[in-house]
Amino acid sequence: xxxxxxxxxxxxxxxxxQAAPRPTMPVGPGRxxxxxxxxxxxxxxxxxxxxxxxxxxxxxxxxxxxxxxRLMWPPDFATELERGVLGKVLESVYIAxxxxxxxxxxxxxLSFLAASNVAPRWLRRVVRNLxxxxxxxxxxxxxxxxxxxxGLGPWAGALxxxxxxxxxxxxxxxxxxxxxxxxPLEAVSSSGGRWVSKMRWGVLPQVLPTITSYWLFRFxxxxxxxxxxxxxxxxxxxSELVSQLNFRNFPQVAAVLIVTVAVVLTIDNASSAVRRRIxxxxxxxxxxxxxxxxxxxDLTGRKT
Amino acid sequence: MIVxxxxxxxxxxxxxxxxxFSLTIDHGEFVVIVGLSGAGKSTMxxxxxxxxxxxxxxxxxxxxxxxxxADASTLRGVRKRIGMIFQTFNLVGxxxxxxxxxxxxxxxxxxxxxTLGLWPADDREQAMQSxxxxxxxxxxxxxxxxxxxxxxxxxxxxxxxxxxxxIILADEPVAALDPxxxxxxxxxxxxxxxxxxxxxxxxxxxxDLAQEFGQRLVGLRDGELVFDGDIADVxxxxxxxxxxxxxxxxxxxxx
Amino acid sequence: MSSPTEPIxxxxxxxxxxxxxxLAIVLALVGFTYFSANQVGVKLSTFWEVWTNPxxxxxxxxxxxxxxxxxxxxxxxxxxxxxxxxSSVIGCGLALPxxxxxxxxxxxxxxxxxxxxxxxxxxxxxxxxFWAKLLVTAVGIGAFAGAWALSIFSxxxxxxxxxxxxxxxxxxxxxxxVAAGGRHMPAxxxxxxxxxxxxxxxxxxxxxxxxxRASxxxxxxxxxxxxRVIDAQRQFFRFDRxxxxxxxxxxxxxxxxxxxxxxxxxxx
Numbered sequence: 001x002x003x004x005x006x007x008x009x010x011x012x013x014x015x016x017x018q019a020a021p022r023p024t025m026p027v028g029p030g031r032x033x034x035x036x037x038x039x040x041x042x043x044x045x046x047x048x049x050x051x052x053x054x055x056x057x058x059x060x061x062x063x064x065x066x067x068x069x070r071l072m073w074p075p076d077f078a079t080e081l082e083r084g085v086l087g088k089v090l091e092s093v094y095i096a097x098x099x100x101x102x103x104x105x106x107x108x109x110l111s112f113l114a115a116s117n118v119a120p121r122w123l124r125r126v127v128r129n130l131x132x133x134x135x136x137x138x139x140x141x142x143x144x145x146x147x148x149x150x151g152l153g154p155w156a157g158a159l160x161x162x163x164x165x166x167x168x169x170x171x172x173x174x175x176x177x178x179x180x181x182x183x184p185l186e187a188v189s190s191s192g193g194r195w196v197s198k199m200r201w202g203v204l205p206q207v208l209p210t211i212t213s214y215w216l217f218r219f220x221x222x223x224x225x226x227x228x229x230x231x232x233x234x235x236x237x238x239s240e241l242v243s244q245l246n247f248r249n250f251p252q253v254a255a256v257l258i259v260t261v262a263v264v265l266t267i268d269n270a271s272s273a274v275r276r277r278i279x280x281x282x283x284x285x286x287x288x289x290x291x292x293x294x295x296x297x298d299l300t301g302r303k304t
Numbered sequence: 305m306i307v308x309x310x311x312x313x314x315x316x317x318x319x320x321x322x323x324x325f326s327l328t329i330d331h332g333e334f335v336v337i338v339g340l341s342g343a344g345k346s347t348m349x350x351x352x353x354x355x356x357x358x359x360x361x362x363x364x365x366x367x368x369x370x371x372x373x374a375d376a377s378t379l380r381g382v383r384k385r386i387g388m389i390f391q392t393f394n395l396v397g398x399x400x401x402x403x404x405x406x407x408x409x410x411x412x413x414x415x416x417x418x419t420l421g422l423w424p425a426d427d428r429e430q431a432m433q434s435x436x437x438x439x440x441x442x443x444x445x446x447x448x449x450x451x452x453x454x455x456x457x458x459x460x461x462x463x464x465x466x467x468x469x470x471i472i473l474a475d476e477p478v479a480a481l482d483p484x485x486x487x488x489x490x491x492x493x494x495x496x497x498x499x500x501x502x503x504x505x506x507x508x509x510x511x512d513l514a515q516e517f518g519q520r521l522v523g524l525r526d527g528e529l530v531f532d533g534d535i536a537d538v539x540x541x542x543x544x545x546x547x548x549x550x551x552x553x554x555x556x557x558x559x
Numbered sequence: 560m561s562s563p564t565e566p567i568x569x570x571x572x573x574x575x576x577x578x579x580x581x582l583a584i585v586l587a588l589v590g591f592t593y594f595s596a597n598q599v600g601v602k603l604s605t606f607w608e609v610w611t612n613p614x615x616x617x618x619x620x621x622x623x624x625x626x627x628x629x630x631x632x633x634x635x636x637x638x639x640x641x642x643x644x645x646s647s648v649i650g651c652g653l654a655l656p657x658x659x660x661x662x663x664x665x666x667x668x669x670x671x672x673x674x675x676x677x678x679x680x681x682x683x684x685x686x687x688x689f690w691a692k693l694l695v696t697a698v699g700i701g702a703f704a705g706a707w708a709l710s711i712f713s714x715x716x717x718x719x720x721x722x723x724x725x726x727x728x729x730x731x732x733x734x735x736x737v738a739a740g741g742r743h744m745p746a747x748x749x750x751x752x753x754x755x756x757x758x759x760x761x762x763x764x765x766x767x768x769x770x771x772r773a774s775x776x777x778x779x780x781x782x783x784x785x786x787r788v789i790d791a792q793r794q795f796f797r798f799d800r801x802x803x804x805x806x807x808x809x810x811x812x813x814x815x816x817x818x819x820x821x822x823x824x825x826x827x
Contacts, residue, residue, distance in 0.1 A: 043644050047641035051783075057703065093595075094595035094599050095595075097592065098601060101592060138772065138776050183392050190356060191411060192380040196419055201418070224684075231692055232779055260685070261684045
């Protein structure tokens, strides 16, 4: 601004013609921000009132939780080891392993049919949608249905995990196939190779390390998933947790939790070390990072 | 003998890559094809090689077998005896050199055997001999991605040789290599042509390389044949008609 | 023209074998699988017998009158979404400051960074439904426990994703703000937040989508929402009703996902 400023009368300054016009705040993203903030606030108020969460209950909850936490100390490992908690956790691991093998067996061939660079477009769409439908049904729901068919027990859990994992593994594997270097495919075609040779010699060597690492990652996720399945009677450590909670044996509950966390973290570390070795052996494929992020979201126990 | 008769190739987007192209190549010839990028050189080789790019009209025959409109098994039969060498080598980096060369034997071996990796001893021997011919057999069990560019292209040549080909098509085989290696690879191709009598078609960008190694020169411009003759008859005017401009330093491979 | 290259004396290499190592790995994997299969009680016949199981008849026809009745399914379904909304807001809201405390770039001091990382690792190692089951015991059966469990878990997920984004942010604006004499938190607020906020919004919406899905199954362990109805109906073998609920749930979830994706595009 060129006019001399009068500190006592800023309004006058703003009114002068010599003042450069200030830009008005642009509408657009800014306005959306407020609209969305409004929507969130309304949704929050509606939800809290709908769940009838009273202030006293809200304030009392941390105290309740703390009370339980204090009852858990010290953890009673002796009783739990006697009850075979280690075997229960290992049973969860076996369930996860079998489930992962089932998923790998079915998802690998299917993923070739879902990759745009090696399969016809209509087929790709069909298989892709199949993966998405499978992915959207949580393991627990699959298990609820399967338990009715196969009866309670670990086999129902392994089947549920295997079926559900086909969705994620198939989707990620087909994306890995789509990101390969297509040159070797042309090389196989040009030497007169058939479709199956193109897959075996042009595609498989390129994607197998990456896909193996997806399998391992999925195994880590499935260990957690199979622990949860025990909560509804599909075998593994979850059932032990439920029975101890029902009897309110909190020191035992603490022992179950600690053993579970220890086993889960050990498997995570071992598996990720192997994964790193596999991938570093040949460098990953483009887009590996983002696909790993999707798996990571699964790893947190939230099935997408 | 290879005969292109009035061949046109139009891509899906409407781009016409080859226009009424006719050419006859006799057995055992060494032909260099030059032209700007986008002139249709690469399309021509791929249309010839069992319709990797299908021709829209016209006729292409390889030793009397019609390629245009042929069914899949006929095409595989044609491709079986045509070895192809690529600008980007097109090797599978994560597997061994020997496995890459064995891919040249795919059309000779039953699919179930090759899929399980149970290659017959004869085919292994053929692959090894191909590697020996390009002087790189000591790398047979090394991962392909661990080789230098020149070595990778030798593996590419060995893969083509493993097909026991009657024809070799090389699509810009030295574009990704340095000048010294480029000349080595060109010499290799020339030697294979003279020693084994394999008809060889090479796309090249560099004019000096073309003149140094070619016998017969074919010039393409905008999908049309603009020159076909002995390399000795090539003048500056010839290049002008192919490139539509004078030769620049980009068109020659310096040392 | 050049002369043909000299024939080089070549020696064929011996095929390198790592047979013992390969054999050991294969044996270990096959052995573990066999052992696991025994422990799990794998019955391969399930794969073909399952199709002819008479139970499938119980899935049909879907009693839409019952499913679309307000008190039977719709109210619990609404409760499911309320749980997801509350827990997303609480979890994501608390995660915003916590992520800044935990990120290597913006942490006020190193012990805070290390201790909080380790703690969050343990929180995440416990599956979300274990949290739900624990909280059901602690605060009683119902939606309240579910909202708690999902809040904890949303918080853990958001902090992991968002603090790693902050780690990768450009440190120079922060240096500039500190150099200009800013105190730590205000400097972070003006130097780093603008850069990473779009990522925060994207993760928050993503967390919300995950929460919607997770809240559906919470009821199976007594933590409220539509899962409670599924759990009750499975005791009565009313699979026709369960199928109806699942179809309804997936239609609604699909719609919510589409809205969330559209919002994410607008905001980010």
